[in-house]
């Protein structure tokens with residue numbers, strides 16, 4: 092649910108685990124030599140083609156002359172706001188989150204019984220749907236309201252959403268920590284709460300609540316995975332076969348499906364975990380309805396800050 096983006100300006104030092112994109116107009120790879128190099132050349136060409144395709148998809152009817160991508164002035168400025176302090180927060184979140192996931196998964200398995208099967212299946216399915224809805228709600232909120240200038244949350248959590256719209260493929264250059272740090276941070280409290288139950292509740296109580304905890308656990312896992320799934324939906328080369336299989340069968344967010352969101356002004360298809368809810372929510376005008384209510388109450392215009400960044404040319 093959290094797009095993370097970090098295009099660096101040409102020539103800027105890359106942060107830990109990151110590569111800076113080459114300036115526009117320069118080849119992305121040195122001229123290939125031999126078969127291996129030729130293959131790398133083809134890979135680079137495929138990536139560049141996919142990026143161009145994505146940049147084109149990101150352009151709205153009014154965006155014809157605008158330069159989207161890593162060289163966009165707004166994208167460069169936003170990328171520079173990715174701080175070392177933020178990087179440390181992401182590392183701590185990822186380590187704590189995955190430790191708690193292992194602990195809770197082990198405990199959950201030890202309380203599962205065969206008779207739980209039907210309710211566990213329903214619980215997992217409901218957990219995935221809830222995660223998809225929450226990914227949409229959070230994504231919509233960050234895309235539509237607030238600004239990068241807001242204290243604390245602006246730079247830490249809204250900035251990546253702004254950057255993702257003007258440089259959609261920056262996310263594909265992020266390492267695991269930068270991609271997943273924010274989502275891991277968000278699931279820490281429910282994961283800690285679940286771990287607390289496993290150490291303090293009686294075995295009888297844990298047996299009783301097992302299906303509910305399966306629902307919560309599936310919800311947490313899919314929220315944690317959302318930005319990785321989102322990154323895959325922007326990746327056009329080198330995806331593992333099983334990821335492509337899951338995308339093709341729409342178990343996780345498919346690439347074509349997510350492209351609908353990336354058409355300016357980015358006002359629909361906000362769900363980015365499985366994308367299952369995008370069509371029904373669009374059909375009932377869910378996001379438009381929420382926007383009208385909020386605009387009526389606060390007077391704020393939806394996506395004003397997003398538009399401001401998109402129009403930045405220097």
Ligand SMILES: [Zn+2]
Nearest residue numbers: 230234352357
């Ligand atoms: Zn968006």
Ligand SMILES: [Zn+2]
Nearest residue numbers: 094255259349
């Ligand atoms: Zn995206």
